[in-house]
Amino acid sequence: MGLASPLVERFNALAYTAGSYAWEPLVSLSxxxxxxxLSKVESGSLVITxxxxxxxxxxxxKMVNGETGGGRSVYSIPHTGLQVHKETFWxxxxxxxxxxxxxxxxxxxxxxxxxxxxxNRNALSNGSTITSTLSSKLxxxxxxxxxxxxxxxxxxxxxxxxxxxxxxxxxPDMTYSCPIWLPTSDPKHIExxxxxxxxxxxxxxxxxxxxxxGDHVLEIGTGWGSFAIMAVRETGCRVTSLTLSVEQKExxxxxxxxxxxxxxxxxxxxxxxxxxxxxxxxxYDKVVSIEMLEAVGKEFLDTYFSCIDKLLxxxxxxxxxxxxxxxxSVGVAQPAVNLGKIFSMYxxxxxxxxxxxxxxxxxxxxxxxxxxxxxxxPTSTQLLSSISRGSQNRLIxxxxxxxGPHYAKTLRIWRENFMGNFDSVIGRSLREEHVxxxxxxxxxxxxxxxxxxxxxxxxxATKTLGDVILTVGREGAVEMMEDVPL
Numbered sequence: 001m002g003l004a005s006p007l008v009e010r011f012n013a014l015a016y017t018a019g020s021y022a023w024e025p026l027v028s029l030s031x032x033x034x035x036x037x038l039s040k041v042e043s044g045s046l047v048i049t050x051x052x053x054x055x056x057x058x059x060x061x062k063m064v065n066g067e068t069g070g071g072r073s074v075y076s077i078p079h080t081g082l083q084v085h086k087e088t089f090w091x092x093x094x095x096x097x098x099x100x101x102x103x104x105x106x107x108x109x110x111x112x113x114x115x116x117x118x119x120n121r122n123a124l125s126n127g128s129t130i131t132s133t134l135s136s137k138l139x140x141x142x143x144x145x146x147x148x149x150x151x152x153x154x155x156x157x158x159x160x161x162x163x164x165x166x167x168x169x170x171x172p173d174m175t176y177s178c179p180i181w182l183p184t185s186d187p188k189h190i191e192x193x194x195x196x197x198x199x200x201x202x203x204x205x206x207x208x209x210x211x212x213x214g215d216h217v218l219e220i221g222t223g224w225g226s227f228a229i230m231a232v233r234e235t236g237c238r239v240t241s242l243t244l245s246v247e248q249k250e251x252x253x254x255x256x257x258x259x260x261x262x263x264x265x266x267x268x269x270x271x272x273x274x275x276x277x278x279x280x281x282x283x284y285d286k287v288v289s290i291e292m293l294e295a296v297g298k299e300f301l302d303t304y305f306s307c308i309d310k311l312l313x314x315x316x317x318x319x320x321x322x323x324x325x326x327x328x329s330v331g332v333a334q335p336a337v338n339l340g341k342i343f344s345m346y347x348x349x350x351x352x353x354x355x356x357x358x359x360x361x362x363x364x365x366x367x368x369x370x371x372x373x374x375x376x377x378p379t380s381t382q383l384l385s386s387i388s389r390g391s392q393n394r395l396i397x398x399x400x401x402x403x404g405p406h407y408a409k410t411l412r413i414w415r416e417n418f419m420g421n422f423d424s425v426i427g428r429s430l431r432e433e434h435v436x437x438x439x440x441x442x443x444x445x446x447x448x449x450x451x452x453x454x455x456x457x458x459x460x461a462t463k464t465l466g467d468v469i470l471t472v473g474r475e476g477a478v479e480m481m482e483d484v485p486l
Contacts, residue, residue, distance in 0.1 A: 026091055027087045027090055027091060029094070030090035030091045030093065030094035031050075031087075031090040033094055034090055034093055034094060035048070035056055035058070037124060038056075038058040038124070039058055040120070040123045040124055041058045041059040041116070041120050041123060041124070042059070042060075042120055042123045043059075043077055043116075043119045043120055043123075044059055044077045044078045044079050044080070044116045044119060044120070045057060045058060045059030045060065045079045045080075045116075046058040046059055046080055046081065046082060046113070046116055047080070047081040047082070048081070048082045048084065049081065049082070049083045049084065050084050051084060051085055051086065051087065059079075074405075077119070078112035078113070078115045078116045078119070079112075080109045080112035080113050080116055081109055082109065082113060110450070110451060110454035110455070111412075111454040111455075111457045111458050111461070112458075113458075114454060114455055114458035114459070115458040115461060115462055118458060118459070118462045118464055119462065151244055151271055151295070151374065154295065154372075154373045154374030154375075155243075155244040155245050155295060155374075156244070156245060156246070157373050158371065158372055158373075159244075159245035159247065159248050160245055160246060160247045160248075161430075162247075162426070162429045162430060162433050162434075163224075163247050163248075163250075163251045164425060164426070164429035164433075165425075165426045165429055165430065166224070168417065168418065168421040168422075168425040168426050168429075169414045169415075169417035169418040169421065169426075170414070170417075171193065171194040171195035171198055172195055173195050173198055173199065173226045174223065174224035174225075174226055174251075174255070175198040175201070175202065175223065175224075175226040175227075176223055176224070176291075177198075177201070177223070177290050177291040177322060178201070178291070178322070178324075178403055178404065178406055178407040178410060178467045179194065179197035179198040179200065179201045179406060179410055180197060180200045180201045180204060180403055180406055181197045181200075181406050181409060182197075182200075194410065194413055197406070197410070198226070199230065201322075201403070202226060202227050202230045202231075203230070203234075204469060205227060205231075205288050205290065205320050205322075205469075206230070206231055206234060206235060208318075208320045208398075208399070208469070208471045209286045209287075209288055209318045209319070209320045209471070210286070210318055210479045210480060210482065211231055211235045211237050211286055212235055212237065213235055213236035213237060214237070214285075215235070215237040215238070215285040215286050216237070216238045216239075216240070216278065216282065216284055216285050216286075217231060217237050217238065217239045217240070217284065217285065217286045217287070217288060218239075218240050218241075218242075218275075218284040218286070218287045218288070218311060218312075219239055219240070219241040219242065219287075219288045219289065219290075220241075220242050220272050220287070220288075220289040220292050221241075221242065221243065221289055221290060221291065221292030221295075222241040222242065222243035222245075222248055222249065222252050222267055223243075223248065223252070223290070224248055224251050224252050224255060225241070225251075225252035225253075225255045225256050225265070225267070227288060227290060228241050228252075228256065228261075228265045228267075229255065229256060229259050229261060229265070231288075232259075232261045232264045232265060233259070233261070236264075237264070237286075238264050238265075239264065239265045239266070240265075240266045240268065240278070240284070241265065241266070241267050241268070242267075242268050242270050242271070242272055242275060243267060243268075243269060243270075244269065244270075244271060246269065249267050249269050252267055253267050272304065272307050273300075273303065273307060275307070275311065277310075277311070282313070283311060283312060283313040283314070283317070284311050284312055284313065284317070285313055285316075285317065285318075286312075286317070286318050286319065286320075287308055287311065287312050287317070287318075287319035287320075288319070288320050288321075289319075289320075289321045289322070290321075290322045291322050291323065291324065291467075293321055293322075293323035293378070293383070294323060294324050294372070294375050294376065294377055295372070295374060295375060296376070297374060297376045298376050298378070301378060301382065301383070301386035301390070302386050302389045302390040303390065304386070304390065305386050305387050305389070305390025305391050305395065306390040306391065307390075308390070308391065308395065309390060309391035309392070309394050309395060312395075312474070313474075314394075314474060315474065315476070316473075316474055316476070316477045316478070316479050317473065317474045317477065318398075318471070318472070318473045318474075318477055318479065318480060319395065319471070319472050319473070320469065320470070320471045320472075321383075321469070321470045321471075321472075322403075322467065322468070322469050322470075323377075323378065323383060323467070323468055323470070324377050324404070324465060324466070324467045325377060325378060325379055325380050325383070325402075325404075325465065325466040325467065325468055326377045326378065326379050326465070326466075327379070327464060327465070327466070328379050328380070328381060367452070367455070367456075370448055370452070371448075371449075371452050377465070380400060380402075380466065380468055380470075383468070383470060384397060384400075384470075387470075387472060394474065394475075395472040395473070395474070396472060396473055396474065396475055396477075397470065397471075397472050398471040398472055398473050398480060399469075399470070399471045400468050400469070400470045400471075401468060401469045401470075402466045402467065402468050403467050403468070403469060404460050404463065404465055404466040404467035404468075405460060405463060406467075407456070407457075407460040407465075407467055408457050408460040408461040411453050411454075411456050411457035411460065412453075412457055414453055415450060415453035415454065415457070418449060418450065418453065419446075419450060422446055426446075427442050427446070430442055430445060
């Protein structure tokens, strides 16, 4: 050690000196390369402000209150800004295409920034780098799949954070999925609450599944019990609901008891693959699953629908699913940009004449790395194919409805609630429930989740992501024809 220590110290000093000489040219090279790419922005504009205050305008139009026309519209083109606080930003972006939440310091414009990149993905076709592509591919290889052993860990990583946190940004019914809003042509839409929109969506499931008082309904993915409570309240049915989240089960059972439905709703801490047939030997009359399919994983979609086929009664059974979906393709011979892992959900790197889904499935992104480990978004076509294979064509698709556009407003409201209640509720809950969480940890968590809401809002606002309600039934399920005149 006596001889090694001076040598190590001298080596470290030499490395530091060499690094200090190389750093500035690397930053300059990185910044020039990224700005050269961003100069190709054709739709909207981006004003980039460096740490020294220098500004670069990418695009041709000037910023007007963050929006074209001064308000929200499906046709709005983003005119936005990006404040860079650290030179590290440019280097990470060039080497790793990493523009993750902790480096994007001006989150107030994040949603518009992501939307801008989505709208310009064709113009920015060379946005990926060799190192970023390799990094993303490697991450996808080591990502945990949703086996029986890992599914509970993946679910706990998101849903067992804090019930108080979720209650602080969700509507009082605590429905954590896309609702259905009134159309803008309806004057009542201005005053409509998030809870009312969520109730409309939940009723869609009751209607599509034709749930009645004598039905035994299987729900895969309990959430905090909102669907089960409404289904029992409005139809008098019986519900068995599955979750892998210990905290969800605890709060859902409390809410069910407060509603007076303990005798009619049973919550099981159970994987769908491990669920036995009901004790009375009867299969379930109806099956409902609301935004749980995203946690199944590509490898197990056929298995999932095989389980549905085994659990749903053969005569007249109906099942309704809600799932966030990826688009089918990038278009004809048009590569799509991957300017940062945060955009890889929307824009796959180095893709020519291939499906965007294939690029997404074989890479990594912000959501799967930081928010939903084990998550996977299928396409609508893949869902239909898995239903066919998994059930051996015994589940017949009845209807498919895309409610994805309704998610943009919802995510904005969730973000506003989250930020408004962070200091008073969420931050305090995190410190109390997670021993050893530092103030820096709490701040990074806040920025990560704010980024998550913005990131997803942009995907739905541009109709790049979908969210489908898919209804299937057994052949001869005439109950689904009740409203049809014969």
